[in-house]
Amino acid sequence: MIKLHGFALSNYYNKVKFALLEFGIPFEEVSVQPSQDETFLEHSPLGKVPFIVTEQGSLCESQAIIEYLAAAYPDKAIFSRDPWEAAKERELMTFVDVHLELTARNLYKQAFFGGTITDATKGRTEKLLIHHIRGFRRLASFTPYLRGERFSVADVAGFVSLPLVGMATQAIYGRDFLLDVGIDWKPYVKALNARPAAQRVTDDRKAYMDAQKKK
Incomplete structure (x- = not known):
């Protein structure tokens, strides 16, 4: 299960959330604010949201997350097949x-x-x-x-x-x-x-x- 971290006012958090919902990819929301706490930085090196946590580890930056989703769920055709x-x-x-x-x-x-x-x-x-x-x-x-x-x-x-x-x-x-x-x-x-x-x-x-x- 993908865990999406961030908060609902963030447009980039909502970009990823919209994609997850639109393409029917199961996920769990974890409400967090940007932070410079060391444990937070282990997931998002600049202390920003959003980031996701998967079985493979953490991934930040909304576009990188979208690209990961497209590759991990090819059947969803997130990007056009053309x-x-x-x-x-x-x-x-x-x-x-x-x-x-x-x-x-x-x-x-x-x-x-x-x-x-x-x-x-x-x-x-x-x-x-x-x-x-x-x-x-x-x-x-x-x-x-x-x-x-x-x-x-x-x-x-x-x-x-x-x-x-x-x-x-x-x-x-x-x-x-x-x-x-x-x-x-x-x-x-x-x-x-x-x-x-x-x-x-x-x-x-x-x-x-x-x-x-x-x-």
């Missing part, structure tokens, strides 16, 4: 994770957590994000999914991270950079939420947030 389509799915996931979300993460301190970021950070991030989002728009079709009419594993990444990019840019710059290039991510997320796995991720995230507010 090599070109599988490569295009990986390409989209790289754009979402690295070029969009990781860049937008520079804004989260002020956008979501009440902190302050410098004008230099805002300016640098704005230039990078606009450039990266324009590139992403050339790849993603949104008809209605990232690769077209068929749901793919690339949508696991899109579902959990595109809203963060849109909301963060709206909060910091007063406009949604995704909408600026014609990416209306709200209908996309709504369509994905019709899938039971996505709805479970959404419900668990909301429950986590409600519990934190009560504390």
Whole structure:
């Protein structure tokens, strides 16, 4: 049994969780927060979530976990069986994770957590994000999914991270950079939420947030 460690507010935790649920892979959730405790670092060397624990050992980084799942459960066809389509799915996931979300993460301190970021950070991030989002728009079709009419594993990444990019840019710059290039991510997320796995991720995230507010 795979044990998935993390917490329901983490988009990368939810990326892995969505994949596990969507493709019917049994797993157990273990609620943990990022930590620099030495025992935690034995599983996740940077003290981040998510990570999984298997009979073979521990594995961190969401994309590495997805790749492991695809190799360990070939019957699930997590990536397309067509090599070109599988490569295009990986390409989209790289754009979402690295070029969009990781860049937008520079804004989260002020956008979501009440902190302050410098004008230099805002300016640098704005230039990078606009450039990266324009590139992403050339790849993603949104008809209605990232690769077209068929749901793919690339949508696991899109579902959990595109809203963060849109909301963060709206909060910091007063406009949604995704909408600026014609990416209306709200209908996309709504369509994905019709899938039971996505709805479970959404419900668990909301429950986590409600519990934190009560504390």
